[in-house]
Amino acid sequence: MVVCSVFRVTSRLARSSLGAQCCARALYSTEHKARFYTKKHEWVSVSDNIGTVGISSYAQDALGEVVYVQLPEVGKQIAAGDECGALESVKAASEVYSPVSGTITETNKEVESKPALINKSCYEEGWLFRVKLASPEELQQLMDQAAYDKYLEEH
Known part of the structure; x- marks a missing residue:
């Protein structure tokens, strides 16, 4: 819930240069269309x-x-929807929720030792963990890029 409040408060603020870099990479990434999002901003x-x-x-x-x-x-x-991790920043602390069900197969050791990778490269080097999907049909409950962009505009 803290994250939702932080997101609402900052939703109208100008993007930082790190955010703009991360976002620009996302727009030109080859996996751009294969990403699905939650309302809590996990992908x-x-x-x-x-x-x-x-x-x-x-x-x-x-x-x-x-x-x-x-x-x-x-x-x-x-x-x-399970809480499965946490992030702390200079502004706030936030829980991480899994967008899908399954078994954790790998965590990003690099991001654990260098958390700033999340800000620098949130869609590439800054990923958090990998999970073997138990129910691939859950992806249908998530937003594609266009739906997520619309969601951001509305909230």
């Missing part, structure tokens, strides 16, 4: 039934400089 892209999860450019911009990352344990079973 997932899927390849061979493995989802890579991170937070959106909007989320990292609203949080500000990320200084700490707590990720789920490899092997942990999670359900869509």
